[in-house]
Amino acid sequence: MTPAEHITAFLAGQTRSRIGFDLLAQAADAGDSSLPTSVLRRRILAGAAAQLAGAGILRLPAAGGRGWDLSAEPPLPLWVERLTPHRARAQRPVPRAWVEPLAFAAHLPLSRADLELLSPINDHLRDHPDAEHVPIPERSYELYGDEKRLARITTHRLVTAGLLSITDHLRAFPSPAPLAMYELGPAPWMLIVENSAAFTSLRRILRGWPRREEVGWLAYGGGDHLVASLATCLETFEEREHPIEELLLYADLDLDGLECARQAAERGREAGLPPLVPAAGLYGPLLTRPPRAVPVADAGRIRAAAAWLPEPLAARACALLPQGEVLRQEALPKPRLEQLLCPDQTLLPQLRGQQANTAAC
Known part of the structure; x- marks a missing residue:
C-alpha cells in the first residue's frame, strides 16, 4: 500500500472531523518501514496529502494560512479535515477480464485502489498493445486525467514485487527534472x-x-x-x-x-x-x-x-x-x-x- 492508502485507511477509523497531520504521518510511517528514514519523506507526505485532497478524501488548510508547517520544503499541513466519502466511492469495482500481460491480477486479492489503478492500464493494453513509450506523467494524464496520479508508481507494491512493469505494461518511463x-x-x-x-x-x-x-x-x-x-x-x-x-x-x-x-x-x-x-x-x-x-x-x-x-x-x-x-x-x-x-x-x-x-x- 502507498502512504496515501495507509492514511486513507487510518482516516476511515476516525470519528473527528479535524485530525492532526502528525497522526496521519505516523500511519504512513507504520505502513512503510523505509519511510521514516527516507530523505524523501517530507515530499512523499506532501504528495500524499495533495493526492487525497484532490480525491475529496480530506480538506487541507487554507493556502498561506496558519495551518501549515513552513519549517522546511515542501510545506506540510498541521491538520486536515476528514471528508465523508461519496457512497459511490465506497463501492468495490466489479471483477473484470484481464488482458494476458495482466493475467496475474485474476489471482490476487486486489483492493479497490488496486483495481482503480489497473483497470485503465488493462484497457490501454487491450486497445494499444504496441503504444509508444512516453514519460510517466503523460501516460498518467492519458489514463487517469491526472498527470500526478502515477507520481509514485515506482514504489507501488505491484511494481516492487515485479508484477506490474512500468516499461511493458504502462509503456512509459520516468522523466525527472534534469540535473x-x-x-x-x-x-x-x-x-x-x-x-x-x-x-x-x-x-x-x-x-x-x-x-x-x-x-x-x-x-x-x-x-x-x-x-x-x-x-x-x-x-x-x-x-x-x-x-x-x-x-x-x-x-x-x-x-x-x-x-x-x-x-x-x-x-x-x-x-x-x-x-x-x-x-x-x-x-x-x-x-x-x-x-x-x-x-x-x-x-x-x-x-x-x-x-x-x-x-x-x-x-x-x-x-x-x-x-x-x-x-x-x-x-x-x-x-x-x-x-x-x-x-x-x-x-x-x-x-x-x-x-x-x-x-x-
Missing part, C-alpha cells in the same frame, strides 16, 4: 555541489582556472532532486560527446547530506555512471571550520550514512554529528576555497584529496 550541469572544460570528470552559494563560488574559481584542459563538468543539485535526476546527465554527456570517467559530490556534512549521497550513489550505479565518490579535498577543509548547532540526530543513522566518506573523514563526521553539530558548505567561503585550490597544482587530485592543499596558494 543542472555546466561544461566548464573538456576534462572527463564532474563535480556535483549541493548548495547554490558553494556552487557559485566554485563555478567562478573553475571558470578562471589557468589550464582549461584540467576542468570538467560542474553540476548543481541536492536532496531528492539529485537522487531523482542524476541519471539524466547521461543524455547530456551523449549530446555533448563529453562523457566522464569520475564523478564527485560535495554536499553539506549533515545527516541529510550524507544519506542523500548514499542514495545518489546507488542511483548512479544503477544508471551505469562511474562511482559517486566524495570530493575529499573539499570535505577535509570543511571539517576544520566552525560547526553550527542543530537537533541531535540518531547515531546509528549517522554511522551508516558516514560510511560513504573515506577514513579519516568518516570518523571525524561520526564524532561531530551525534553531538548536534553540522557543517554547511557556506562555512567554507570563496576566499578560503581560492586558497585551497592551488592553480600551480593539478586540479582533479586536489578535489579528490590526493594532493595536499597549501594555504599559501
